[in-house]
Amino acid sequence: MAAEERTIAVVGGGVVGPAMDRLNGFLLELTGKERPRICAIPTATGDAAANLVVYYQRYACRADATHLDLFDRSVVDIPGLLLAQDIIWVGGGNTANMLAVWRVHGVDTILREAWQRGIVLAGGSAGGLCWFECGVTDSFGPLAPLNDGLGLLPGSHCPHYDSEPERRPTYKRLIKGGFPAGYAADDGVVLLFRDRQLAEVVTVREEAHGYRVECGDGRVEETVLPSRLLV
DSSP, X not given: OOGGGOEEEEESOOOOTHHHHHHHHHHHHTTTOSSOEEEEEOGGGTSOHHHHHHHHHHXXXXXXXXXXXXXXXXXXXXXXXXXTOSEEEXXXXXXXXXXXXXXXXXHHHHHHXXXXXXXXXXXXXXXXXXXXXXXXXOTTSSOEEEOOOOOSEEEEXXXXXXXXXXXXXXXXXXXHTTOOOEEEEOTTEEEEEETTEEEEEEESSTTOOEEEEEEETTEEEEEEOOOEEOO
8 A cells, every 4th residue: 555545543432232233333444345354453352352352243244354462462463463464453451551562572563564564453452552753541540641651543542532631621621731632532432543643533423523623722622623423
């Protein structure tokens, strides 16, 4: 794929029921394949088996699904696995721990190459935050800044903007204090980036939104982004 087709889909947080099916379908359609190859990286939950069961229930019927364990690693050729995919899904959990483990195994470098090759990168919560330079995380207990994201996307990010009451005020406080401007997303919202630029916002919940959050003239400005409802 050409450089301008590099794609990252940032999901603010998961939802339940048919709405999640619509969201998953949208993500798979980004590949342009009738039955795409998808690989989950569940590092943020310590490769929890229960989460993998849910993942295969969601995707196995419509894609060739696999996953990469790192805590009980059996895959020798990680580049061979990840670079053969059409889409790579990163789940939620502890972002800081996930990034540390990725760097030990070289997954951070491989994901950058996958992105440069046009493989769709996608994820929710920790799996959305990780692509940015920085963001708001609960990796350390209380909500706090995370400053060492992968940096494939510029600026900052805050997931779960509507479902966790302290997310919005924490993000605004950090932005006012000099944190890089960025994007927030409610649960069920996808921020779709093409070549590091926001291309579209879609949502499976009519009341959910994406936001641009930045500081201007000493105050934080939060702008609701136009979005398309997936039905």
